[in-house]
Amino acid sequence: MKTFAMGGVHPEENKISTTAVIEEFPLPETAVILMNQHLGAPATPCVAKGDTVKVGQLIGKAEAFMCANVHSPFSGTVQKIDTCKDAFGLAKPAIYIKVEGDEWEESIDRSPDIKRECDLEPKQIVDKLKEMGVVGLGGATFPTHIKYSIAPDKKAEYLIINAVECEPYLTSDHRVMMEHAEEICIGVSILRKALGVPNAYIGIENNKPEPIAVMKAMAAKFQGIIVEPLKVKYPQGAEKQLINAITGRRVPSGKLPIDVGCVVSNVGTAYAVYEAIQKNKPLMENILTVTGKKLDKQHNYHVRFGTTYNDIIAHSMGSLPETTGKVISGGPMMGKAVSNLDAPTTKGASSVLVIDESEATRAEESNCIRCGKCMHACPMGLEPYLFSSLVKNGRIEEAGAHNILDCIECGCCFFSCPANKPLLDEIRLGKNLYRGILMAKKK
Amino acid sequence: MKLLNVSGSPHVHSDESTKRIMWRVNLALVPSLIVAIAFFGINALLIAVVSVASCVLFQWLIEKCIMKTKSAVCDGSAIVTGLLLAFNVPATREMIWLVAIGALVAIGIGKMSFGGLGKNPFNPALVGRVFMLISFPVQMTTWPKPGDNLFSMSVDATTGATPLGMFKEGGVSATGDVMQYFIGHMGGSMGEVSALAILIGALYLMWRKIISWHIPVSFIGTAFVFAGILWLCDKGGNMDPLSTILTGGIMLGACFMATDMVTSPMTKTGQLIFGIGCGLLTIIIRKWGQYPEGVSFAILLMNSVTPLLNRWCKPKRFAN
Numbered sequence: 001m002k003t004f005a006m007g008g009v010h011p012e013e014n015k016i017s018t019t020a021v022i023e024e025f026p027l028p029e030t031a032v033i034l035m036n037q038h039l040g041a042p043a044t045p046c047v048a049k050g051d052t053v054k055v056g057q058l059i060g061k062a063e064a065f066m067c068a069n070v071h072s073p074f075s076g077t078v079q080k081i082d083t084c085k086d087a088f089g090l091a092k093p094a095i096y097i098k099v100e101g102d103e104w105e106e107s108i109d110r111s112p113d114i115k116r117e118c119d120l121e122p123k124q125i126v127d128k129l130k131e132m133g134v135v136g137l138g139g140a141t142f143p144t145h146i147k148y149s150i151a152p153d154k155k156a157e158y159l160i161i162n163a164v165e166c167e168p169y170l171t172s173d174h175r176v177m178m179e180h181a182e183e184i185c186i187g188v189s190i191l192r193k194a195l196g197v198p199n200a201y202i203g204i205e206n207n208k209p210e211p212i213a214v215m216k217a218m219a220a221k222f223q224g225i226i227v228e229p230l231k232v233k234y235p236q237g238a239e240k241q242l243i244n245a246i247t248g249r250r251v252p253s254g255k256l257p258i259d260v261g262c263v264v265s266n267v268g269t270a271y272a273v274y275e276a277i278q279k280n281k282p283l284m285e286n287i288l289t290v291t292g293k294k295l296d297k298q299h300n301y302h303v304r305f306g307t308t309y310n311d312i313i314a315h316s317m318g319s320l321p322e323t324t325g326k327v328i329s330g331g332p333m334m335g336k337a338v339s340n341l342d343a344p345t346t347k348g349a350s351s352v353l354v355i356d357e358s359e360a361t362r363a364e365e366s367n368c369i370r371c372g373k374c375m376h377a378c379p380m381g382l383e384p385y386l387f388s389s390l391v392k393n394g395r396i397e398e399a400g401a402h403n404i405l406d407c408i409e410c411g412c413c414f415f416s417c418p419a420n421k422p423l424l425d426e427i428r429l430g431k432n433l434y435r436g437i438l439m440a441k442k443k
Numbered sequence: 444m445k446l447l448n449v450s451g452s453p454h455v456h457s458d459e460s461t462k463r464i465m466w467r468v469n470l471a472l473v474p475s476l477i478v479a480i481a482f483f484g485i486n487a488l489l490i491a492v493v494s495v496a497s498c499v500l501f502q503w504l505i506e507k508c509i510m511k512t513k514s515a516v517c518d519g520s521a522i523v524t525g526l527l528l529a530f531n532v533p534a535t536r537e538m539i540w541l542v543a544i545g546a547l548v549a550i551g552i553g554k555m556s557f558g559g560l561g562k563n564p565f566n567p568a569l570v571g572r573v574f575m576l577i578s579f580p581v582q583m584t585t586w587p588k589p590g591d592n593l594f595s596m597s598v599d600a601t602t603g604a605t606p607l608g609m610f611k612e613g614g615v616s617a618t619g620d621v622m623q624y625f626i627g628h629m630g631g632s633m634g635e636v637s638a639l640a641i642l643i644g645a646l647y648l649m650w651r652k653i654i655s656w657h658i659p660v661s662f663i664g665t666a667f668v669f670a671g672i673l674w675l676c677d678k679g680g681n682m683d684p685l686s687t688i689l690t691g692g693i694m695l696g697a698c699f700m701a702t703d704m705v706t707s708p709m710t711k712t713g714q715l716i717f718g719i720g721c722g723l724l725t726i727i728i729r730k731w732g733q734y735p736e737g738v739s740f741a742i743l744l745m746n747s748v749t750p751l752l753n754r755w756c757k758p759k760r761f762a763n
Contacts (some may be wrong), residue, residue, distance in 0.1 A: 006761055011455055152651045168455065240761070253762040317744045337449040359455065366461055366515065367561030372709030373459065381760040385709075407761050411453030417559070418459040425451050 001206060003231035003242035005250070007379035009412045010235055011333060017171045017291040017298030019026065022179055024302050025288075026315060028097050031306035032084045033059060037278045037346035038135040040140050042093050051078045056105035056282050058163030059095055062130070068143040068347075069133035073284035073304035074394045075103040085291050087309060087329055087343040088336055094344075097306070098172060107280045114182055115278040118190050124195040125277060132276035134283045138162055138237070138266035139330060141348040144273070148194045158262035159192050160246055161270055163215070164230065164237035166205060167331025170351050172287040173267050175300045177204075177211035178396040180271055181218040187274035188225055195263055199224045201246050205336040207232045234333060235410040239264050241379050253406050268350075283347060288312070292354030294321045303349075309341040312352050327359025328353040374413035374423055380406045384413035384423040391430035400434040407431060407432060461560070464704075465519035467651050471644035472526045472699065478599070478640040481533035483587055484595030487633045490538050495525030497546035500512070518609045520560045522547055527568035530695060531739070532575065536599065539584045544578075546573040565746045566706050571601050576739070586630040591735050605630040606690040610682050611735035616628020624689035632759075635695040645698035654702040657714035658721075662697035665722025673730060692726060692738035698702040700738075706746040713749075713756035720745045 036042035042062030047053060052066055053072040058271035060070030075101040077137045084094035104110060118430065120128065130145035150156050161184075165173040177184065204212050206229050217226040230245050240251045242264060249260040257264055265273075268287065275281040290299040290312060299316050309327065313320055320327070328335040329349050338352075382403060390399040404427060413423040479487040498521040528549050532538045549571025556697040557563045576583045588603040604612070606629055623629060627637025635641075648654045671684035688694065701721050702705060708717050721741045728737025 007761070010458065011457070097568070128470070193657060244761075246754070253760075324445070326450075328454055332452075332454040333454050335454065336452065337447070337454065339447065339449045341447075355454060357448075359534060362450060363456065363460070367559060369461055369561045369704050370706075370709060371464070371704040374760050375709055378758070379761060381758045381763075383758065402762060403762075406760065409452070415453050415455065416457050417457055418461045418464055420456065420460070422451075424453065428451065 001229060001231040001358045002237060002245050002300070003233050004244040004379060005037050005124070006292075006381055007377050007412060008233040008235065008241075009377050009415050010232065011415065014168045014293070015171055015174070015207070016293070017300060018174050018290050019088055019302045020171070020175070020298045022175050022232065022287055022300045022302055023306060025304070025312070027074065027102060027304070028307050029081070029099055031097045031099055032308070032344040033070060033072060033079035033095045033097065033306045034084060034086060034344060034346055035060045035070060035095070037070060037141060037305060037348060039066070039140060039292060043067055043070045044193060045081050045093070045095055046080050047095065050079055050274070053078060053097065053107050054103050056108050056284065062133075062143075066143065066146065068135050068145075069131065069282070069285050071133055072087040072097060072135075073306050074099045076100040080273075081166070086346070087338045087340055087341060087349075089339045089352055098218075100289050109279040109281070114127065114186070116186060118170050118193070118277060120197060120277065121392045122194045125190055128277055129273065130284040132280075134269065134272050134276050135347050136266055137268035137286060137332065137347065137350070139181045139270060141346075141349060144265070144269060147265070148191065150195065150258060154258045155261060156197050156258060156263050156340050157196055157299060158243075158247055158263070159188070159197050160242060160262055160264045161200060161202040161267050162237055162239070162242055162264055163202050163204045163211070163267035165332055165337070165372055166232075166234045166237040169353050170289050171291070172289045172300055174208055174211055176268055176269050176287055177215055182306055183274040184215075184267055184270045185222045185225055186187070186278065187270035187272070189222055190277050191265060191270060192224060193274060199226055202227045203236070203246055204228070205230050205232045205236060209278055210304070213337055218351065222299050235379055238379065238408050240408065248368040253403060258358050269440050286347065286349060288345065288349060289351040290316045290352070291351065292321070292356070294356050295321065303345055305346055305349075308343055308344050309338060309352060312345070314339065320354060321356070323357050325357030326355040328355060334409065362422070365421055366419045368421060370421050373416045373418065377412040377416040378379050379410060379412060380403075380408060383408055384427060387419075387430055388421060388426045390424050391433070396430060396437060397432045399430045400437070404430050444454040459519075462518045463623050464653055465523055467653055468523050468648065468699075469519055469526065471647045472523070472530070472634070474640035474643045475530060475634045475637060476526065477696070478637040479534065481593045482589035482627060482636065484590055486536060486539065486587070487514055487534040490534055490542050490633065490669050491526060491529040492530035492533060493539055494542045494546050495522050495558055495651065497543040498525035498528070500548050500551050501550040502555060505551060507557075510555070510559075513523070515559060516559065517697070519668065520549060523656060524554065524567045524571075527634070527699060528571045530699075531568060531572040532583065533586045533631070535582065535585055535587055535602070536634040537585075539583060541579060542577065550576040563705060564749070565743055566700055566703050569700060573739050573743065588630060589636070591627050603630050604685065605735070607729070607735040613676060622688065631667055631690070632695075635692045638689050639693045639695045641664045641698050646704040648698075648702070651697060653704075655711070655714065657711050658702045658707060659697045661715045661718025662681050662701055663693060665719045665763075666726055669723060669726045670733050673726070682683055687726070687729075691729070691736045696725075696738035696742055697721070701742050701745070702745065708749050708752040710753070710756040710758055713752040716752055716756065717749065720748065
């Protein structure tokens with residue numbers, strides 16, 4: 001069975017919410033819509049205080065190149081346009097909406113019927129994705145229309161759909177495949193058409209036999225969609241590792257997937273593409289896994305962006321369990337710890353993961369014993385132990401010469417270190433310092 | 444309101460720890476210890492107890508009184524050093540107290556003077572052993588004969604020579620019973636005699652992924668091939684290759700001493716070069732050196748090359 005070339009670890013899977021059917025999350029009373037929910041510049045608000053908005057109405061316009069439109073997921077009145085601290089404590093421009101009723105734009109097709117035909121040209125598909133504010137839902141929130149506007153000197157050969165979900169706990173991709181297999185396949189066909197590639201490969205890890213069976217059965221009805229079961233190994237869902245697992249190609253240092261003829265999108269994005277293109281529904285909601293070992297009930301929700309973490313906690317569990325140590329947005333390997341539960345969810349959120357305090361604190365650090373586990377776990381073939389000591393001693397350029405920028409921050413090194421050294425913290429610091437040096441040199 | 448922890452990712456950790464690694468190494472040394480006690484009686488047990496206790500005590504004292512840091516003796520690494528040091532001495536009555544001096548050098552100079560576990564360039568137990576070999580040459584080369592009664596309680600034992608010693612003295616054809624060598628019924632340091640017990644421990648460590656096959660196989664393989672070439676050139680003047688690897692400290696050295704994580708290279712290529720170097724040096728010292736045995740010196744010499752091997756032998760990069 002296929003997998004990527006080197007390194008990797010196998011954290012405890014803890015997929016305890018796989019059987020929780022996706023539920024509609026109730027509307028909150030007020031909502032805060034951040035203007036940068038995507039990678040790049042923030043969108044510019046195009047409504048004013050006091051305006052009434054409908055569900056799906058454009059409220060943030062993408063003016064910069066690297067930007068995405070933002071639509072209102074709620075109907076109601078704009079209370080103010082201000083900044084709001086996001087889940088990690090950074091202030092971002094935001095539109096505050098008082099939610100009134102649930103009135104949708106007429107253009108959006110809300111019927112449950114599946115629309116199969118798509119007669120748009122590739123260029124029209126990309127333009128519509130831009131209009132609908134679709135971004136990658138795998139975590140990086142890269143604007144999808146930019147990814148699918150291939151530069152004239154590049155050629156796409158493979159479309160790869162990332163349904164690996166290698167992070168422990170997360171089950172949103174699992175559920176969306178179980179419940180929306182046909183929509184996903186239509187979305188994939190649309191993306192395939194946009195790129196003009198013969199085949200699309202859907203990579204799914206072998207610990208998800210049910211989604212594999214469902215997707216295989218569905219893909220058989222479509223042309224050029226191949227479901228590729230993969231050996232279970234973290235970080236298979238990392239873009240470079242997934243490309244390697246499926247095509248055998250390796251993205252060179254500092255290059256993009258398109259440089260080896262690949263375009264990778266998340267399975268959730270494929271579903272969003274279906275809704276945007278076929279149903280005229282802008283990207284306004286996401287499937288969120290609400291999970292944790294100490295929670296009585298596990299959930300997968302359709303949550304509209306702008307719903308706060310506190311809303312989600314209040315509705316799904318009443319309040320956080322007494323012994324909660326950490327709340328994570330995303331998976332436990334690459335997700336970020338939430339510091340502000342009043343913050344709204346965004347396009348990049350994929351889970352609310354509640355970690356017990358017994359697992360939330362790091363064990364005490366001790367001396368490196370040169371066991372080499374970090375090096376053998378590194379999927380990029382780097383030397384994390386070396387970066388750690390170079391960065392600590394201020395030898396940043398040396399760390400750069402050892403390709404510190406190749407690091408994908410998957411966390412395998414820190415995960416496997418018997419001395420509990422915070423290797424990834426030091427590498428992140430080193431990467432930032434080295435980028436600073438490179439920028440200064442450019443000037 | 445309770446505060447939430449907001450450290451960076453990853454938020455989960457494997458169950459791997461230094462402590463667990465060290466205790467597993469200790470477990471892997473148990474078969475050899477049992478064989479040593481079986482063949483050399485109560486002396487072997489007493490030496491092991493004194494050696495381990497001294498290593499732990501000295502490390503604790505140095506951490507408390509000199510370094511003034513929190514003690515790390517619980518990680519079990521001092522016990523590993525203690526056991527390995529005991530394995531490297533003959534099980535005679537004198538050794539019961541002499542080994543404590545070796546322990547002081549092993550822990551004090553070999554390990555703590557560099558800053559403790561992980562910082563030492565040389566294998567501490569070997570530093571202790573070589574110090575003892577140079578300081579107490581007579582006691583360190585007085586070998587008890589393995590008893591005919593297993594688990595003897597007597598502290599006095601008849602002494603004899605090791606197969607390597609007999610060979611070095613010349614005259615005696617040292618090609619003894621290979622099966623006896625394999626089980627360990629021969630003269631030698633208390634933990635090195637039984638290849639069988641050592642292999643059981645080494646296989647356990649490989650199964651637990653604490654050591655890989657690279658160093659033991661390249662070390663033993665090189666010694667076997669090199670000794671084989673010498674033997675084929677002159678069958679009278681050289682020991683046959685199978686006896687070469689089963690007698691003396693090659694097995695113990697290759698499986699437990701050369702594989703010490705701290706002092707051996709990290710990449711597979713580095714480990715292969717390291718093992719080959721150890722094998723070559725061992726046979727060179729045995730054949731042309733002063734001492735009948737060269738494993739300790741060979742490993743210590745290769746320990747000194749480890750930082751260079753780590754620098755030269757880089758892992759293969761993904762994005763290359």
